[in-house]
Amino acid sequence: MIKQAIIPLAGLGTRLLPLTSVFAKELLPINGKPGIEYIIDECIDAGIKEIIFIISKKKVMIKNYFYNDKLFKKIIKKKKDKRISNEFRKILKYKKMIKFVYQNNPRGTGDAVLKTRKFIKDKYFLMLLPDDLIIKKNCSKSMISVHKKYKSSVMASMNVNKNNVSRWGIYNVKKKINNQNFIINDVVEKPSVKNAPSNKAVIGRYILPKIIFNKLLKQKSGKDGEIHITDAIQSLIKNNQKFIGHSFSGKYLDCGTMDGYIKSSLEIAKT
Ligand code: G1P
Numbered sequence: 001m002i003k004q005a006i007i008p009l010a011g012l013g014t015r016l017l018p019l020t021s022v023f024a025k026e027l028l029p030i031n032g033k034p035g036i037e038y039i040i041d042e043c044i045d046a047g048i049k050e051i052i053f054i055i056s057k058k059k060v061m062i063k064n065y066f067y068n069d070k071l072f073k074k075i076i077k078k079k080k081d082k083r084i085s086n087e088f089r090k091i092l093k094y095k096k097m098i099k100f101v102y103q104n105n106p107r108g109t110g111d112a113v114l115k116t117r118k119f120i121k122d123k124y125f126l127m128l129l130p131d132d133l134i135i136k137k138n139c140s141k142s143m144i145s146v147h148k149k150y151k152s153s154v155m156a157s158m159n160v161n162k163n164n165v166s167r168w169g170i171y172n173v174k175k176k177i178n179n180q181n182f183i184i185n186d187v188v189e190k191p192s193v194k195n196a197p198s199n200k201a202v203i204g205r206y207i208l209p210k211i212i213f214n215k216l217l218k219q220k221s222g223k224d225g226e227i228h229i230t231d232a233i234q235s236l237i238k239n240n241q242k243f244i245g246h247s248f249s250g251k252y253l254d255c256g257t258m259d260g261y262i263k264s265s266l267e268i269a270k271t
């Protein structure tokens with residue numbers, strides 16, 4: 001069973017400036033609710049019991065959001081507002097399952113994952129990238145089913161426009177299992193259009209094996225000087241670890257870019 005999830009939250013959110021100049025992007029509202037709550041709800045619905053938030057000193061606002069009990073208690077005492085009581089109850093429920101670790105110098109997704117090493121208990125864990133919202137169908141839940149069936153690591157995937165491949169991690173297929181699941185041969189972080197092995201992109205949901213920490217401990221920085229989780233995954237694949245690309249059926253919203261962020265509220269309002 002997959003019981004633990006990790007969420008890297010130390011990124012500076014430069015693609016969303018100026019909204020992120022004093023504010024954590026994951027707390028920005030999407031249709032009236034902070035983006036991070038959609039991600040937590042997806043985890044809870046997928047059976048996750050503990051979530052590890054990787055934040056930084058600069059993003060401590062995220063921790064404060066979940067630890068603002070005094071304010072809520074004071075207000076609830078003064079006026080009996082049912083909506084506020086319900087919201088407070090929800091935040092307390094979230095708080096119970098969240099642990100915080102720090103990545104004060106954001107050096108890439110792989111480096112963020114490494115900060116959780118001492119806390120991961122089981123053989124596999126889930127990672128969600130908060131920029132990527134997937135609505136209408138719980139992607140993590142589907143991936144956990146795939147993991148159970150094939151006893152392997154899984155990454156969410158989507159076909160993208162060939163001209164945009166350098167925005168994503170891109171993989172090619174070793175073997176097609178069925179229309180939704182593919183055994184991965186190679187994965188490359190943000191390749192050029194010319195060097196891309198396909199147009200199959202990795203989207204921000206990963207079921208990773210605990211042994212990835214051994215790779216990350218030794219890993220040198222890759223593209224743009226960052227430690228990429230994609231490079232550690234490629235290295236595991238070359239050691240015969242099975243990774244499945246799962247083509248999810250929900251709707252993907254890229255909240256990490258301004259255009260995508262604006263559209264995401266409109267899309268969610270329609271559901
Ligand atoms: C990260 C990963 C990339 C993946 C993408 C999905 O990139 O490094 O491989 O395709 O998430 O959203 P980022 O969005 O942090 O630039």
